[in-house]
Amino acid sequence: MLQKVxxxxxxxxxxxxxxxxxxYLFLGVVFSLLIGIYWTLRPMKxxxxxxxxxxxxxxxxxxxxALAKVISLVCxxxxxxxxxxxxxxxxxxKFFYMLTVLYAxxxxxxxxxxxxxxxxxxxxxxxxxxxxxxxWYVFVESxxxxxxxxxxxxxxxxxxxxxxxxxxxxxxxxxxxxxxFFPRYLSKLPRALExxxxxxxxxxxxxxxxxAVLFWFYIQxxxxxxxxxxxxxxxxxxxxxxxxxxxxxRLVLSHGYLLGIFGVLFFFEFIATVIDFxxxxxxxxxxxxxTAVNEYLGDYGSTVNMxxxxxxxFGINNIPRLLGLRAALALVPVVVAGAVVAFYxxxxxxxxxxxxxxxxxxxxxxxxxxxxxxxxxxSEDVKYKSQAWIETFGSRASKATxxxxxxxxxxxxxxxxxxxTVAASLGMCGIWFLVALFLAGxxxxxxxxxxxxx
Numbered sequence: 001m002l003q004k005v006x007x008x009x010x011x012x013x014x015x016x017x018x019x020x021x022x023x024y025l026f027l028g029v030v031f032s033l034l035i036g037i038y039w040t041l042r043p044m045k046x047x048x049x050x051x052x053x054x055x056x057x058x059x060x061x062x063x064x065x066a067l068a069k070v071i072s073l074v075c076x077x078x079x080x081x082x083x084x085x086x087x088x089x090x091x092x093x094k095f096f097y098m099l100t101v102l103y104a105x106x107x108x109x110x111x112x113x114x115x116x117x118x119x120x121x122x123x124x125x126x127x128x129x130x131x132x133x134x135x136w137y138v139f140v141e142s143x144x145x146x147x148x149x150x151x152x153x154x155x156x157x158x159x160x161x162x163x164x165x166x167x168x169x170x171x172x173x174x175x176x177x178x179x180x181f182f183p184r185y186l187s188k189l190p191r192a193l194e195x196x197x198x199x200x201x202x203x204x205x206x207x208x209x210x211x212a213v214l215f216w217f218y219i220q221x222x223x224x225x226x227x228x229x230x231x232x233x234x235x236x237x238x239x240x241x242x243x244x245x246x247x248x249x250r251l252v253l254s255h256g257y258l259l260g261i262f263g264v265l266f267f268f269e270f271i272a273t274v275i276d277f278x279x280x281x282x283x284x285x286x287x288x289x290x291t292a293v294n295e296y297l298g299d300y301g302s303t304v305n306m307x308x309x310x311x312x313x314f315g316i317n318n319i320p321r322l323l324g325l326r327a328a329l330a331l332v333p334v335v336v337a338g339a340v341v342a343f344y345x346x347x348x349x350x351x352x353x354x355x356x357x358x359x360x361x362x363x364x365x366x367x368x369x370x371x372x373x374x375x376x377x378x379s380e381d382v383k384y385k386s387q388a389w390i391e392t393f394g395s396r397a398s399k400a401t402x403x404x405x406x407x408x409x410x411x412x413x414x415x416x417x418x419x420x421t422v423a424a425s426l427g428m429c430g431i432w433f434l435v436a437l438f439l440a441g442x443x444x445x446x447x448x449x450x451x452x453x454x
Contacts, residue, residue, distance in 0.1 A: 016166055023226050024167040026218045027155060028174025033211040034151060036178025037204045038144050039305060040186050043297030044200065045140035048114070050284050050293065051121060052133030064128065069273070069403040071134065072141045073396040079142050080392045084248045084385045092154050092384065093219050099150060100212040103143055107205030110136065114198030121196055145392040153383045156375045158227045161447050164376060165321050168369040173312035176364065179305025182207075187298025190291060197294050248385030255454040258382065260439045261374055262390050264329070266398040267432040268367065271336055271425045272359055273402035275343055279352035286349065300353065307361035316365050320373070326440035328370040333432040335362055340429065344422040374439055377446035377453045 016024070053064055087095055114120040119132050159167065186204075190197045219227065252258045280297070287293045320328035339355045375383055405424070409417040446453045 019223050019226060020163060020167070023218075023222050024170045025174070026214075026222065027167075028171045030211060030215050030218060031151065031171050031175035032178035033207055033214070034148055034178070035175040035305065036182030037207055037211070038148065039179040039183045039301040040200060040204055040298070041140045041143065043183060043187065043301050044197065044294060045137055046280055047294040047297055048121065048197075049133045049137050052123075052130040052136075053128055067403065067407065068134065068137045069396070069399040072138045073393070073400040075138045076142055076145065076392055076396055080145070080248075080388055083146055083388055087150070087384045087388070088381075092150075092157070093215070096150055096154065096215060097212050099147055100208050100215075103147060104205040104208040104212070106139065107201050107208065110139065111198050111202035111205070114201065115196055121198060141396065145395070146388065149388045149391045150384075152372055153375075153387050156372055156387075157380065157383050159376070161373065161376045164373050168372055169312055169316075169321075169365075172364060172369050173309055176305040176309035176312070180302050180309060182302075183298040183305075184302035187295050191295070197291060247381060248387075248389040251382055251386045251454065252389050257374075257378075257439065257442050257453050258386055258390065260435045260442075261371060262393070263435050264367075264371065264432060264439070265390060265395055266401075267333070267428040267435075268336065268359075268363055269395045269398035270402045270428060271340060272356065272363070273399045274406065274421050274425065275339070275352055275356050275359065277402070277406045278343075278347060279349065279356050282349040282352065300357065304357050304360045305364070307357055308364040311361060311365035319366065320370050324440070325370055325373060325443055326437060328366055329436035329440050330433055332362060332367045333429045333436065335359075336432075337426055337429040340422055340425045344418060347418060374443050377443065377451065379452055379454065382454060 049064075049068060053068075090098065113132055115122075117123065155168075155171070156164075186200050187197075189195075189200060189203075193199070252262060283293060283296060287296055319331065336359055339359050342351065343355055375387060378386075402421075405417075405421055412420070442453055445451075
């Protein structure tokens with residue numbers, strides 16, 4: 001049976017060597033834990049914030065949900081700046097252990113905060129001044145930005161372009177299993193045990209400690225030639241970047257290739273945030289109970305990862321492998337444009353559920369692994385510093401921009417707001433398509449000539 005699974009993986013994803021396949025299976029398990037933790041916390045980010053700050057069922061206060069994305073962007077600037085400084089001072093695997101253990105400890109602290117009768121979830125009187133709600137929102141946003149970005153930076157830095165075509169999609173597919181089961185079942189655990197949803201945060205902290213242990217086993221058990229940094233081999237030929245806290249941002253602003261990657265993330269997240277905002281606002285208004293909202297959003301997160309898993313299982317990864325990176329990158333804005341049109345035609349809760357699930361699943365299954373490949377022909381500073389800036393601010397800046405647009409809904413009225421955001425989204429899809437072609441061209445040229453893009 002095991003051999004049949006191995007043969008299927010080799011046939012469907014590419015002809016792995018034995019040790020190479022073990023590498024990607026191990027990384028897939030680690031990524032599965034990270035994704036499972038993140039997708040468990042992500043719905044809780046919104047439901048806890050809704051309970052503490054907005055008040056579930058208070059549709060008139062939904063503007064605070066948009067404002068939280070803006071504030072989180074501002075708060076992440078010093079956090080990512082500090083991250084950029086620390087990542088160059090430590091060995092990358094050791095920094096990964098440090099960061100995961102830090103977030104695990106903080107999850108333990110948050111568990112006690114949420115269990116507190118006044119500061120926590122037991123206090124059902126919502127207030128815009130409940131700092132625990134705002135800080136919790138920023139905490140989960142930073143976890144998704146930094147820990148997962150660092151994981152992928154290490155993976156990209158230790159993988160060549162040919163191996164990445166086979167392995168990255170396999171990592172993502174295995175990772176979706178964590179995203180399927182963790183949010184679906186952990187979100188229902190409080191009701192089954194008649195406990196506060198806060199206990200799920202503590203469980204996530206324990207799982208994150210397990211992630212650090214498994215990553216240590218991966219480093220110890222994988223042949224050194226499969227985990228040696230590719231940039232270490234070429235570092236002598238590269239121009240050293242200027243040291244400093246803002247080096248990663250400087251590199252992004254000075255290279256069109258990196259700005260292009262930033263743009264792809266920005267366009268997708270802007271469109272997804274518009275749809276997601278309306279979806280969650282309707283969910284908050286319809287479901288007035290914290291546990292019910294948490295379970296509903298947990299099912300939503302699980303469904304996203306389930307769809308992404310089956311997309312990969314049924315071969316969406318063969319698009320970049322057989323048709324090339326150009327086809328993979330260019331297909332996504334075309335599909336997302338179709339989702340935008342559907343959003344305009346029928347902006348109801350059920351329709352928005354399927355639209356946001358489909359858009360995010362496509363992003364994780366096809367767009368995400370393709371974008372990770374774009375970092376292969378880049379320098380170490382780009383992989384470890386600029387990538388964090390791009391993934392944090394490409395995502396968060398777009399969410400903040402979309403949130404400003406969402407905040408205008410009350411003043412403009414929903415029909416005008418819908419028309420303007422849909423028009424802006426379709427325009428972005430057009431630009432996104434052209435940027436995707438540019439990025440694929442630069443990537444292919446760099447790989448063929450064995451050069452570093454930036």
